[in-house]
Amino acid sequence: MAVTVVIPTPLRQFADGAAQLVFEANNVGEALDSLTTTYAELRKHLFTDQNALRSFVNVYVNDEDIRHAQALDTPVSDGDTVMIVPSIAGGC
Amino acid sequence: MILLTQPHVVAMQAHGERDYPYECCGLLIGRFLQNGNKEVVETYAISNAREEEAKRNRFLIRPEELVAGERAAAQKGLDVVGFYHSHPDDEAVPSRYDLEHAWPIYSYIIVSVREGSALDLRSWEMESDRSKFNPEEMSKGQE
Numbered sequence: 001m002a003v004t005v006v007i008p009t010p011l012r013q014f015a016d017g018a019a020q021l022v023f024e025a026n027n028v029g030e031a032l033d034s035l036t037t038t039y040a041e042l043r044k045h046l047f048t049d050q051n052a053l054r055s056f057v058n059v060y061v062n063d064e065d066i067r068h069a070q071a072l073d074t075p076v077s078d079g080d081t082v083m084i085v086p087s088i089a090g091g092c
Numbered sequence: 093m094i095l096l097t098q099p100h101v102v103a104m105q106a107h108g109e110r111d112y113p114y115e116c117c118g119l120l121i122g123r124f125l126q127n128g129n130k131e132v133v134e135t136y137a138i139s140n141a142r143e144e145e146a147k148r149n150r151f152l153i154r155p156e157e158l159v160a161g162e163r164a165a166a167q168k169g170l171d172v173v174g175f176y177h178s179h180p181d182d183e184a185v186p187s188r189y190d191l192e193h194a195w196p197i198y199s200y201i202i203v204s205v206r207e208g209s210a211l212d213l214r215s216w217e218m219e220s221d222r223s224k225f226n227p228e229e230m231s232k233g234q235e
Contacts, residue, residue, distance in 0.1 A: 009162075009171065010195040013220075044222055045196065056193050058155045085159060090190035090200070091115055091142075091150035092179035 003031050003076045006083040007042075014041040028059060029072035031082050046084070056087040093229040094120075094174070094199045094215050096132035101232060103135045105210035108178035108203040114147035115140055119161045120174040120199060130173040130199055136161055150189070151177045174199030174215075181205070184212040186225040194218040199228055 006020045015021065015035075025031035036043035046057050053059065059066045060083045066074045076082065107116040119136040138161075141152040153175065162172050175198060179185075184204040186194070194200060196218055204212040215228040 008195075010197040013197060041220075085155040086195055087155050087193075088117070088153035088158060088175050088195075089151065089193040090177055090187070091146075092182040092187050092189075 001026060001076055001078045001080070003078075003080045003082050005031055005035050006081060007035075008084050008086055010086070011042055011045055011084070014045070015039045025076055027070075027072065027076055028061060028066050028074045028082055031076060032059070032072070056089050058085045058087055059083070060085065093129045093231055094132065094201075095125075095129060095231045095233065096120075097233045100132050100135050101213060103137075104176045104201060104203050105205075105213060107135075107137050107176075108180075108205040108210045109208060111140065111178065112205050112208045113180045115142075115149065115151040115178050115180060116203075117151040117153055117175065117177040119153070119158075119165075119172050120176060120201065121161070121165045121168075121170050122173045124171060124173060124197075132173065133168075133170055135176065136164075148180060149182075172198075174201065176201035176203065178203045178205050178210075181207070184214040186216050191218065191222070191225060194222075194225070196220045196222075200225070 004020050004022050007015050023031050023034040117140050118138050120132050121134045122132040138153050140147050141154045142150045184202040199215050201215045203210050215230050216225040217228045
Protein backbone atom coordinates (compact mmCIF):
# COMPACT_ATOMS: atom_id res chain seq x y z
CA MET A 1 0.00 0.00 0.00
CA ALA A 2 1.48 3.38 -0.93
CA VAL A 3 0.80 5.87 1.85
CA THR A 4 1.82 9.49 2.22
CA VAL A 5 3.53 10.43 5.48
CA VAL A 6 3.22 14.12 6.39
CA ILE A 7 6.21 15.39 8.38
CA PRO A 8 5.77 18.30 10.81
CA THR A 9 7.81 21.48 10.33
CA PRO A 10 10.39 20.88 13.13
CA LEU A 11 11.35 17.47 11.76
CA ARG A 12 11.69 18.31 8.06
CA GLN A 13 15.34 19.25 8.53
CA PHE A 14 16.02 15.57 9.28
CA ALA A 15 14.24 14.44 6.08
CA ASP A 16 16.10 16.59 3.55
CA GLY A 17 13.44 19.28 3.97
CA ALA A 18 10.58 17.07 2.75
CA ALA A 19 7.08 17.96 3.92
CA GLN A 20 5.70 14.60 2.85
CA LEU A 21 7.03 11.30 1.59
CA VAL A 22 5.46 8.16 0.15
CA PHE A 23 6.18 4.71 1.59
CA GLU A 24 4.91 1.19 1.03
CA ALA A 25 3.31 -0.07 4.24
CA ASN A 26 0.49 -2.24 5.56
CA ASN A 27 0.08 -0.39 8.85
CA VAL A 28 1.19 2.80 10.59
CA GLY A 29 4.11 1.13 12.34
CA GLU A 30 5.55 -0.04 9.04
CA ALA A 31 5.18 3.42 7.51
CA LEU A 32 6.97 5.05 10.45
CA ASP A 33 9.65 2.36 10.47
CA SER A 34 10.32 3.02 6.77
CA LEU A 35 10.46 6.75 7.46
CA THR A 36 12.88 6.39 10.37
CA THR A 37 15.00 3.82 8.56
CA THR A 38 15.39 6.18 5.63
CA TYR A 39 15.99 9.14 7.93
CA ALA A 40 17.48 7.66 11.09
CA GLU A 41 17.80 10.98 12.91
CA LEU A 42 14.03 11.27 13.00
CA ARG A 43 13.63 8.21 15.19
CA LYS A 44 14.65 9.75 18.52
CA HIS A 45 12.10 12.52 18.05
CA LEU A 46 9.23 10.10 17.42
CA PHE A 47 10.05 7.05 19.54
CA THR A 48 11.38 6.41 23.03
CA ASP A 49 14.37 4.13 23.63
CA GLN A 50 11.81 1.38 24.24
CA ASN A 51 10.44 1.89 20.71
CA ALA A 52 7.16 3.32 21.94
CA LEU A 53 5.69 6.37 20.26
CA ARG A 54 6.52 9.41 22.40
CA SER A 55 3.53 10.69 24.35
CA PHE A 56 3.55 14.09 22.67
CA VAL A 57 3.70 12.64 19.15
CA ASN A 58 0.25 12.25 17.62
CA VAL A 59 -0.36 10.26 14.48
CA TYR A 60 -3.48 10.39 12.36
CA VAL A 61 -4.52 8.17 9.48
CA ASN A 62 -6.48 10.57 7.35
CA ASP A 63 -8.37 12.27 10.21
CA GLU A 64 -8.40 9.45 12.75
CA ASP A 65 -6.09 9.48 15.77
CA ILE A 66 -4.39 6.06 15.84
CA ARG A 67 -4.68 6.02 19.66
CA HIS A 68 -8.42 5.61 19.06
CA ALA A 69 -7.75 2.82 16.55
CA GLN A 70 -5.09 0.11 16.77
CA ALA A 71 -2.16 2.38 17.55
CA LEU A 72 0.89 1.45 15.46
CA ASP A 73 -0.96 -1.63 14.19
CA THR A 74 -3.62 0.54 12.59
CA PRO A 75 -3.94 -0.72 9.00
CA VAL A 76 -3.45 1.65 6.09
CA SER A 77 -4.82 1.52 2.57
CA ASP A 78 -3.47 2.72 -0.74
CA GLY A 79 -3.65 6.49 -0.88
CA ASP A 80 -4.03 7.04 2.88
CA THR A 81 -2.31 9.96 4.56
CA VAL A 82 -0.37 9.35 7.79
CA MET A 83 0.02 12.69 9.50
CA ILE A 84 2.46 13.32 12.38
CA VAL A 85 1.28 16.20 14.56
CA PRO A 86 3.08 17.47 17.68
CA SER A 87 1.50 18.21 21.01
CA ILE A 88 3.37 20.98 22.75
CA ALA A 89 3.92 20.39 26.44
CA GLY A 90 6.22 21.39 29.24
CA GLY A 91 6.35 22.93 32.65
CA CYS A 92 8.53 23.69 35.62
CA MET B 93 18.58 34.49 17.41
CA ILE B 94 14.93 35.39 17.74
CA LEU B 95 13.75 38.86 16.77
CA LEU B 96 10.75 40.26 18.60
CA THR B 97 9.41 43.57 19.84
CA GLN B 98 8.75 45.01 23.27
CA PRO B 99 4.94 44.68 22.83
CA HIS B 100 5.45 40.94 22.24
CA VAL B 101 7.38 40.73 25.49
CA VAL B 102 4.72 42.73 27.32
CA ALA B 103 1.96 40.49 25.91
CA MET B 104 3.70 37.30 27.10
CA GLN B 105 4.44 38.78 30.52
CA ALA B 106 0.83 39.98 30.87
CA HIS B 107 -0.46 36.52 29.93
CA GLY B 108 1.81 34.95 32.53
CA GLU B 109 0.54 37.34 35.20
CA ARG B 110 -3.10 36.88 34.16
CA ASP B 111 -2.92 33.09 34.45
CA TYR B 112 -0.80 33.02 37.63
CA PRO B 113 -0.54 30.76 39.64
CA TYR B 114 -1.14 28.54 36.64
CA GLU B 115 1.16 28.21 33.67
CA CYS B 116 0.18 30.14 30.58
CA CYS B 117 1.11 29.14 27.04
CA GLY B 118 0.90 30.39 23.50
CA LEU B 119 2.27 30.33 19.98
CA LEU B 120 4.97 32.50 18.46
CA ILE B 121 3.86 33.27 14.92
CA GLY B 122 6.36 34.65 12.46
CA ARG B 123 9.03 33.70 9.97
CA PHE B 124 12.04 31.41 9.75
CA LEU B 125 14.63 33.70 8.16
CA GLN B 126 17.24 32.63 5.62
CA ASN B 127 20.10 33.33 8.02
CA GLY B 128 18.71 30.89 10.60
CA ASN B 129 17.15 33.57 12.78
CA LYS B 130 13.47 33.70 13.60
CA GLU B 131 11.25 36.74 13.56
CA VAL B 132 8.13 36.96 15.72
CA VAL B 133 5.26 38.85 14.09
CA GLU B 134 2.60 38.08 16.69
CA THR B 135 2.04 36.09 19.84
CA TYR B 136 -1.09 33.99 20.07
CA ALA B 137 -2.41 33.06 23.51
CA ILE B 138 -3.65 29.49 23.96
CA SER B 139 -5.67 28.19 26.89
CA ASN B 140 -3.60 25.72 28.91
CA ALA B 141 -5.24 22.35 28.16
CA ARG B 142 -3.90 20.56 31.25
CA GLU B 143 -6.30 19.57 33.99
CA GLU B 144 -6.89 21.98 36.87
CA GLU B 145 -4.70 20.17 39.39
CA ALA B 146 -1.70 20.07 37.01
CA LYS B 147 -1.76 23.59 35.59
CA ARG B 148 0.46 25.09 38.29
CA ASN B 149 3.50 23.35 36.83
CA ARG B 150 2.43 21.92 33.46
CA PHE B 151 1.07 23.20 30.17
CA LEU B 152 -0.30 21.52 27.10
CA ILE B 153 -1.14 22.79 23.62
CA ARG B 154 -3.29 20.16 21.96
CA PRO B 155 -2.39 19.04 18.43
CA GLU B 156 -5.64 20.41 17.00
CA GLU B 157 -4.83 23.84 18.46
CA LEU B 158 -1.37 23.75 16.95
CA VAL B 159 -2.77 22.74 13.56
CA ALA B 160 -5.35 25.55 13.78
CA GLY B 161 -2.57 28.00 14.63
CA GLU B 162 -0.41 26.75 11.77
CA ARG B 163 -3.31 27.15 9.34
CA ALA B 164 -4.11 30.66 10.58
CA ALA B 165 -0.43 31.58 10.28
CA ALA B 166 -0.17 30.07 6.80
CA GLN B 167 -3.08 32.24 5.61
CA LYS B 168 -0.90 35.26 6.45
CA GLY B 169 2.18 33.72 4.85
CA LEU B 170 3.64 32.99 8.30
CA ASP B 171 4.71 29.96 10.35
CA VAL B 172 4.61 28.86 13.94
CA VAL B 173 8.23 29.54 14.94
CA GLY B 174 7.96 28.63 18.60
CA PHE B 175 6.03 28.70 21.83
CA TYR B 176 5.98 30.55 25.10
CA HIS B 177 4.95 29.45 28.55
CA SER B 178 5.32 30.67 32.10
CA HIS B 179 7.07 29.19 35.11
CA PRO B 180 5.08 30.37 38.15
CA ASP B 181 7.44 31.02 41.07
CA ASP B 182 10.32 29.42 39.21
CA GLU B 183 13.19 30.44 36.95
CA ALA B 184 12.88 31.16 33.22
CA VAL B 185 14.97 28.06 32.61
CA PRO B 186 13.75 24.86 30.92
CA SER B 187 13.03 21.92 33.20
CA ARG B 188 13.79 18.29 32.44
CA TYR B 189 10.09 17.92 31.63
CA ASP B 190 10.41 20.77 29.11
CA LEU B 191 13.36 18.99 27.48
CA GLU B 192 11.58 15.64 27.32
CA HIS B 193 8.69 17.24 25.45
CA ALA B 194 10.53 19.68 23.21
CA TRP B 195 10.82 19.76 19.43
CA PRO B 196 13.83 20.94 17.47
CA ILE B 197 14.04 24.22 15.55
CA TYR B 198 11.31 25.95 17.55
CA SER B 199 12.03 28.73 20.04
CA TYR B 200 10.81 28.14 23.57
CA ILE B 201 10.33 31.38 25.49
CA ILE B 202 9.84 31.03 29.23
CA VAL B 203 8.47 33.81 31.44
CA SER B 204 9.27 33.64 35.14
CA VAL B 205 6.32 34.91 37.21
CA ARG B 206 7.03 35.43 40.92
CA GLU B 207 4.11 36.07 43.28
CA GLY B 208 2.05 37.24 40.34
CA SER B 209 4.64 39.56 38.77
CA ALA B 210 6.41 38.66 35.53
CA LEU B 211 10.16 39.09 35.86
CA ASP B 212 12.73 37.32 33.74
CA LEU B 213 11.94 36.19 30.19
CA ARG B 214 14.35 34.06 28.19
CA SER B 215 14.35 32.10 24.95
CA TRP B 216 15.74 28.61 24.43
CA GLU B 217 16.32 26.15 21.59
CA MET B 218 16.70 22.41 21.97
CA GLU B 219 19.88 20.76 20.70
CA SER B 220 18.91 18.59 17.73
CA ASP B 221 20.11 15.41 19.50
CA ARG B 222 17.63 16.18 22.34
CA SER B 223 20.50 16.37 24.86
CA LYS B 224 19.85 19.88 26.21
CA PHE B 225 18.42 23.32 25.68
CA ASN B 226 20.70 26.15 24.62
CA PRO B 227 20.01 29.81 25.43
CA GLU B 228 18.79 31.70 22.37
CA GLU B 229 19.72 35.34 21.95
CA MET B 230 16.75 37.69 21.81
CA SER B 231 16.80 40.92 19.83
CA LYS B 232 14.08 43.23 21.08
CA GLY B 233 12.92 45.99 18.80
CA GLN B 234 10.90 48.93 20.08
CA GLU B 235 7.72 48.68 18.01
